[in-house]
Amino acid sequence: MTGPAVEPDAGSAALAELLLALADDDFVIGSGDSEWTGIAPILEEDVAMSSLAQDEIGHARAYYELLAGLTGDDADRIAFDRQPEAYRHARLLDHGRGDWATAIARRYLYDTADAVRLDALAESSHRPLAELVAKIRREEVYHVLHAQTWLERLATAGGEPRSRLLAALALLGPDATSVLAPLDAEAALRSSGVLPVPSVELVAAWIVRIRPTFERLDLPLPPAAIPSPAHARRDHAEAFRWLWGEFTSVRRLDPAATW
Amino acid sequence: MASRVGPAVAEAEVRAVLATVPDPELPFLSVVDLGIVRGVAVSPGRIRVEILPTFVGCPALEMIRASIAERLVELAPGAEVAVEASFAEPWTSDRISEAGRRLLGEHGFAPPERLGSAGRPPAPGGVVAPIALAARVPCPHCGSRRTVLENVFGPTLCRAIHHCSDCRQPFERFKPV
Numbered sequence: 001m002t003g004p005a006v007e008p009d010a011g012s013a014a015l016a017e018l019l020l021a022l023a024d025d026d027f028v029i030g031s032g033d034s035e036w037t038g039i040a041p042i043l044e045e046d047v048a049m050s051s052l053a054q055d056e057i058g059h060a061r062a063y064y065e066l067l068a069g070l071t072g073d074d075a076d077r078i079a080f081d082r083q084p085e086a087y088r089h090a091r092l093l094d095h096g097r098g099d100w101a102t103a104i105a106r107r108y109l110y111d112t113a114d115a116v117r118l119d120a121l122a123e124s125s126h127r128p129l130a131e132l133v134a135k136i137r138r139e140e141v142y143h144v145l146h147a148q149t150w151l152e153r154l155a156t157a158g159g160e161p162r163s164r165l166l167a168a169l170a171l172l173g174p175d176a177t178s179v180l181a182p183l184d185a186e187a188a189l190r191s192s193g194v195l196p197v198p199s200v201e202l203v204a205a206w207i208v209r210i211r212p213t214f215e216r217l218d219l220p221l222p223p224a225a226i227p228s229p230a231h232a233r234r235d236h237a238e239a240f241r242w243l244w245g246e247f248t249s250v251r252r253l254d255p256a257a258t259w
Numbered sequence: 260m261a262s263r264v265g266p267a268v269a270e271a272e273v274r275a276v277l278a279t280v281p282d283p284e285l286p287f288l289s290v291v292d293l294g295i296v297r298g299v300a301v302s303p304g305r306i307r308v309e310i311l312p313t314f315v316g317c318p319a320l321e322m323i324r325a326s327i328a329e330r331l332v333e334l335a336p337g338a339e340v341a342v343e344a345s346f347a348e349p350w351t352s353d354r355i356s357e358a359g360r361r362l363l364g365e366h367g368f369a370p371p372e373r374l375g376s377a378g379r380p381p382a383p384g385g386v387v388a389p390i391a392l393a394a395r396v397p398c399p400h401c402g403s404r405r406t407v408l409e410n411v412f413g414p415t416l417c418r419a420i421h422h423c424s425d426c427r428q429p430f431e432r433f434k435p436v
Contacts, residue, residue, distance in 0.1 A: 044409065044410040044412075044420075047410060047412050047413065047414075047420075048410060048411070048412040050412075051412035051413075051416060052412070054316050054318070054416060055314070055315070055316050055416060056316075057316060058314065058315045058316015058317070059315050059316065061315075061316070062315050062346075128346075131346040131347060131348075131349075132315070132346045134346070134348075134349045135312075135315055135346050135349040135350070136315055138349055138351065138436050139314060139315065139416075139436060141436075142411050142412070142434070142436075145411060146411060146412070
């Protein structure tokens with residue numbers, strides 16, 4: 001990362017790691033959602049996925065701006081000018097677009113985990129983050145509602161929709177806890193109060209929250225095992241390289257363009 | 260530089276101008292009706308306006324900032340004008356004024372239900388907006404309550420799509436958020 005040399009102390013380095021993870025998560029899922037624009041199974045979902053993408057990329061921009069303010073960098077540069085290896089989004093978001101059931105399973109797992117994380121971060125000691133999260137979580141209500149509606153629809157339809165959903169959950173479920181897994185900076189984030197709740201408790205709270213839905217719909221609950229920081233947010237799969245190529249393509253064509 | 264500009268502009272004048280700046284997506288509403296103006300500070304040679312984004316990813320925000328700034332420069336040529344977006348408190352649909360709600364209805368939009376103090380996203384898992392969503396939204400065309408929510412996502416981030424089973428017209432509702 002370039003930009004004015006600001007020598008970060010341990011606390012701000014930890015905060016930067018958290019902001020980058022939050023930003024990259026929303027940026028990558030939002031970019032993935034935008035792939036459905038024009039090809040969603042029904043018109044309403046074309047609108048919905050496009051709106052979800054717009055929300056997530058808006059949230060990502062706000063997180064990138066907080067990060068840029070901290071490190072003296074530029075939000076667009078952070079979002080677009082890194083190599084794929086430098087992104088720190090959760091492994092859950094690394095499986096490629098897949099079919100509609102995969103899109104719904106990914107959104108459901110991500111939205112429910114993100115909601116637990118945002119509930120905690122609304123009490124963060126870093127006030128600009130807490131204020132931003134207070135706003136974001138009000139919007140995320142609609143994301144959870146959307147994902148829940150579709151999860152139920154696919155799960156209760158029987159036949160091909162349900163079998164595709166089960167296949168999607170088998171693929172994505174094992175990576176779901178990557179969203180909430182501790183970062184390298186967990187200890188520093190906890191001691192400063194930036195992260196008010198330990199990550200392992202967030203995972204437990206998430207399982208408690210989704211269990212009733214999974215039991216009612218007779219779906220297999222995702223494993224609660226927690227991956228290492230490296231496994232959760234590095235070593236990205238080939239599907240992400242493809243997505244990265246897409247979302248950076250305009251920027252690489254003309255880095256000085258404005259819009 | 261404080262005294263460089265001529266007669267100081269009164270805060271009331273600034274607010275009067277703001278009341279005529281339209282929202283680009285719902286141009287019959289002013290930014291004041293929409294409740295996005297959080298603060299106005301006027302000092303000699305300087306006007307500062309703080310606005311709250313309706314949605315974090317709202318693409319109209321830059322346009323709103325630019326049009327507010329443009330109008331204030333007209334009001335006080337030479338003054339230093341700053342229009343700053345802030346998340347110091349979350350914008351909620353409860354901030355839309357009574358006049359704004361009436362204007363929404365007159366233009367065929369159902370206004371958002373008031374969330375009140377319960378509108379804070381509260382306890383784990385439980386959130387208020389879905390309860391407000393479940394309510395039967397009166398049709399802005401015929402007043403019927405036999406309406407269904409078709410899509411929580413509409414033409415812009417702040418609008419949802421409903422359908423009236425009586426007059427059989429689709430309509431939009433400003434989302435409670």
